Amino acid sequence: MPVEEFVAGWISAPLPSGQTVPSDWREGPHSWHLLVATGALGLALGHPFDTVKVRLQTQSTYRGIVDCIVKTYRHESILGFFKGMSFPLASIAVVNSVLFGVYSNALLVLTATSHQERRVQPPSYTHVFIAGCTGGFLQAYCLAPCDLIKVRLQNQTEPRAQPGSRPPRYQGPVHCAASIFREEGPRGLFRGAWALTLRDTPTVGIYFVTYEWLCRQFTPDGRTPSSATVLVAGGFAGIASWVVATPLDVIKSRMQMDGLKRSEYRGLLDCMVTSARREGLGVFFRGLTINSARAFPVNAVTFLSYEYLLRSWG
Numbered sequence: 001m002p003v004e005e006f007v008a009g010w011i012s013a014p015l016p017s018g019q020t021v022p023s024d025w026r027e028g029p030h031s032w033h034l035l036v037a038t039g040a041l042g043l044a045l046g047h048p049f050d051t052v053k054v055r056l057q058t059q060s061t062y063r064g065i066v067d068c069i070v071k072t073y074r075h076e077s078i079l080g081f082f083k084g085m086s087f088p089l090a091s092i093a094v095v096n097s098v099l100f101g102v103y104s105n106a107l108l109v110l111t112a113t114s115h116q117e118r119r120v121q122p123p124s125y126t127h128v129f130i131a132g133c134t135g136g137f138l139q140a141y142c143l144a145p146c147d148l149i150k151v152r153l154q155n156q157t158e159p160r161a162q163p164g165s166r167p168p169r170y171q172g173p174v175h176c177a178a179s180i181f182r183e184e185g186p187r188g189l190f191r192g193a194w195a196l197t198l199r200d201t202p203t204v205g206i207y208f209v210t211y212e213w214l215c216r217q218f219t220p221d222g223r224t225p226s227s228a229t230v231l232v233a234g235g236f237a238g239i240a241s242w243v244v245a246t247p248l249d250v251i252k253s254r255m256q257m258d259g260l261k262r263s264e265y266r267g268l269l270d271c272m273v274t275s276a277r278r279e280g281l282g283v284f285f286r287g288l289t290i291n292s293a294r295a296f297p298v299n300a301v302t303f304l305s306y307e308y309l310l311r312s313w314g
């Protein structure tokens, strides 16, 4: 099983800055640092958008995107937008490694072609979709605990601890994980995992089909896509997949916040029905705009780094 796609997925995700990469790879070390920096920058720039999205999906106190941004900044300063970022920054490398590695190796099993051969013998969109769904299903269980901790921390709207003020429930990602484990048991760390799996399995298939389709539209047969094509295709693949993912993204976030005070929903279906009954069908598109705005740059950078790394291995 070729491992370069796992490693490329790992590097193309934002690595915590300061992590070195082996200098014996063909590209000079300066280019790796640039790639890692762009990946980390992509996620760091995208995180505030994600925080606003999560709050719009799970809290009814905001009248919209601008209201959420203003209230967050006023009450928590700029730091409020970066709550819960450390775990995604640390875990996204593993998640992307599984996502891209499983996708590429599933394609290898389905088509008996490597990443390079697939430029000459492009796989069918059915095979791309099946391979993407496989990657989406398997990465969901790596993502679930980190995503839960991220959402719980993002929803803490108390300002940074000040003398005399009530400290937030969770003091940080590790304390959050330990508290969930203690209060809700080990299964508590997978709260919302089913919604996450149902969200990601089909939409990662859409993610890769959109990317492949756009690359082929703008690349002559047998040639490798240009960097501009990869950026645009990766960005729109992110938007297309997040548009389809948003309804279950709302449910996932609500399931992850459920049980914090008391269990409001009897399960995923009850959460969907209760949310629709109370707030109308529009509730399933909460965060769609901001999801899309975030999705383009983050995924453009992810795919560019991934393609660049695989090409540099030739």
Ligand SMILES: C[N+](C)(C)CCCC[C@H](N)C(=O)O
Binding pocket: 136, 199, 200, 203, 204, 207, 238, 241, 242, 245, 295, 298, 299, 302
């Ligand atoms: C499958 N779903 C649409 C949920 C995500 C696909 C894109 C994942 C990417 N790391 C990002 O954070 O945007």
